[in-house]
Amino acid sequence: MPAFSLDPSQTAWCAELRDLAAERLRPVADKGEPGHVNRPLVAELGRLGLLERLFTSGAFDLCLMRESLAYACTEAETALALQGLGAHPVHAHGTRAQRERWLPRVAEGSAVAAFALSEPGAGSDAAALELRAEGDAAGEGEGESPAAEPDGPARWRLTGEKCWISNAPEADFYTVFARTTPDAGARGVTAFLVPADRPGLTGTGLDMLSPHPIGSLAFDAVPVTADDVLGEPDRGFRVAMGTLNLFRPSVGAFAVGMAQAALDATLAHTAERDAFGGKLRDLQTVAHQVAEMALRTEAARLMVYAAATAYDEKAPDVPGRAAMAKLLATETAQYVVDSAVQLHGARALRHGHLLEHLYREVRAPRIYEGASEVQRGIIAKELYATKEAGQ
Structure with a gap:
């Protein structure tokens, strides 16, 4: 598949997704409460079959979904992406029992997933995480609720904190990364599937600029067993990085969708707005600014498509390409949205304006993942x- 073009069926699918986002998802998103999981929106994504595609499509299709949804409804895009981010480790590394228990519920939109990697002292330096998985071979913990206890005696107890976790504390399960071997850096981390009802697991929502839910999690000797491990013990960092290599290009796609929405709004505004005896678009400085916005948006889109294609083709340079795609696209979206606000003037900063919304949404992707x-x-x-390596 050429990385620089879409075939007619893909173009039609993207148009369909934009229409669905505007007509079916936008009304549900508008009824949500900022800072909380919009479960009706997640359920609607499930009814439309979009969540199931998280597990049946490749990186390229994931990017097309995220870009198209972001163009018309960023809340729907983010809800879909967070389901994928939290559940992909289960899909890629989970046992048959783990997959059968959780993935159908994620696909239908009845279970909310979350990816719990960051900590107060380990954000960008993910290998420095300190959430401890301490051995508990005796299987202590009698007297807890049977419904909340893991199946079988606990092998580890998780103790520590996670922070900046999307969908926390309202998710139904978390992909949690904890240190099983002290002082081993990235080599001593294990990934666990932790249901939200485990004893000792609590959370608090955080009041953030972004409208989607973000919170912190506290682990007070939370029991986990070998049946909760995703992948292999002490190999969890591979689970985390493999997930991020898939989702980083699609974060770029999210950014491209927002940039395109801002660009289209600017084209309409500058073509209609009277200024200095003509239209805004007649001013060379304005026309050149719009051209620059379009140039950068298209360059970012091509980088995202190339990175996604490399992932699907199992190319050896995926980590570098994924990083390039996320970097270029998110920085580009920030530039394009900011330029769009400047060309619209004060009207773009009024609450409820598309660009006011995008201006808040576009900042976080330059930080997360x-x-x-x-x-x-x-x-x-x-x-x-x-x-x-001499390549």
Whole structure:
């Protein structure tokens, strides 16, 4: 598949997704409460069959979904993406029992997933996480609720904190990364599937700029067993990075969708707005600004498509390409949305205006799933590794 073009069926699907987002998802999103999981919206994504595609499609289709939904309804896009981010480790590394228990519920929109990696002292430096998984071979914990206890005696107890976790504290289960081997860096981390009703697990919502739910989680000797491990013990960092390699290009797609929405709004506004005896678009400075916005948006889109295609083709340079796509697209979206606000003037800053909404939404993607500075570090590391390998 050429990374630079869509075939007619893909183009038609993207148009269908934009229509669904505007007509079916936008009304449900508008009824949600900022800072809380919009379960009716998640359920509607399930009814439309979009959540199931998280587990049946490749990275390229994921990017098309996220870009198209973001164009008309960022809340729907984010709800879909968070389901994928939280549940992908179960899909890719879970046991048959784990997959059968949770993935059908995620696909139908009746269970909300979350990806719990970041901590107060381990955001960009994910390998520095300190949530402890301490051995509990004796299987203590009698007297807890049978419905909340894991099946069988606990092998570990999770103790510590997670922070900046999307969908927390309202998710139904969490993909949690904890340190099973002290002082081992990335090599001593294990991924666990932790249902939200486990004893000792509590959470608090955080009041953030972004309208989707973000919270912190506290683990007070939360019991987990070998049946809760995703992948292999002490190999959880691979689970985390594999998930991020898939979702980083699609974060870029989310950004491209927002940039395109801002660009289209600017084209309409500058073509209609009277100024200085003509239309805004007649001013060369305005026309050149719009051209620059379009140029950068298209360049970002192509980078995202190329990275997604590389992932689907199992190319060896996926980490570098994924980092490039996320970096370029999120920085581009920030530029385009900011430029759109400038060309619209004060009207764009009124609550309820599309650009006011996008201006708030566009900032966070430059931080989460690896800040822009982290992406530059990944790109440089991959470049030098390739050079040293003589490729």
